[in-house]
Amino acid sequence: MPPHKILLFNPNSTEGFTTAMTEHITKYYESNDDVHVRFGTAPVEAPASITSVTTSILSAASSLRNILSELEHENYDAIVIACFSAHPLVPMLREMTTVPVVGIMEAGILMASQVGSKPGIITTDKRWEPLLEHEIEGELGLSRQCRAGVMSSGLSVLELETLPWERVGAALGRAAARMVAEREADVILLGCAGMVGLDEVVQHHVGPDVTVIDPVVCAVETAVSLARMKLRTAKAGRYAMSTM
The missing domain is CATH 3.40.50.1860 (Rossmann fold)
Structure with a gap:
């Protein structure tokens, strides 16, 4: 074949x-x-x-x-x-x-909902919080599968490429840890294609009981x-x- x-x-x-x-x-x-x-x-x-x-x-x-x-x-x-x-x-x-x-967003949310009960998304700047929340609910009808919502990491999209990966990983990790602590997220979905490959770094920040998912994969x-x-x-x- x-x-x-x-x-x-x-x-x-x-x-x-x-x-x-x-x-x-x-x-x-x-x-x-x-x-x-x-x-x-x-x-x-x-x-x-x-x-x-x-x-x-x-x-x-x-x-x-x-x-x-x-x-x-x-x-x-x-x-x-x-x-x-x-x-x-x-x-x-x-x-x-x-x-x-x-x-990648639709695939990521659907897969996240299979391995947890309260997935959440960490995104780039604050602009994306209302944009993604609107699309998840209005365009895709998947808000029930993303119960922890969307949280900004404070980074711009282009900073994912221009900043050192250590700084990017730390910012994403802090946002993910905050989402777990404040919203009880049990799955963290990386909310940008530019975050590809950073799931292991974010996993380190949230511990083994929370699942971190790369939507590109x-x-x-x-x-x-x-x-x-x-x-x-x-x-x-x-x-x-x-x-x-």
Whole structure:
């Protein structure tokens, strides 16, 4: 059997985030011969980071043609959009292809709800707290699966790449420990693709009784499961085929 081919796409134009995901996911699957992950990055005109509804839409508009062009030349079994939000690319691509499309926030929350009763999300700056809470409840309908809510680490998205990892890990660890102490979270979900690979650092801050989850890994594992099951996006309802 040929390996299951997954496209992991970073919808912002910061190559450093793609590099970090490439290194972590490649290492994660290095002994797995039936999974092949290919990595993509939004074009240079896309926002360097996604920090609002506006930048999400600009990101999707910049990235869509690139991904559709990639699908014309390569056959993928599933696609992962690596932005921790209800990113517009996910439903857009579900309308335009039968290939399963997975967002890292949705996959992370669903997986977190399987291993704990009160998951919470640590995000970047305060701006993301109301944005994510609105998307989790209004767009995804998953607020019951994220009962500890969303808490800011005080970092900006780009600081995840520009600051030393020790400082980033310490800030995330403090936010996670505060969420456990104040909101009794039993699962901590890393709330940005730029936090990839930092789950072990955060785990050290919250202790062994709390589970820490990397949503990028969750989403790729979900995509692989959909590929193994040979599932496709349904076209009878919301995701009826659309063209540009």
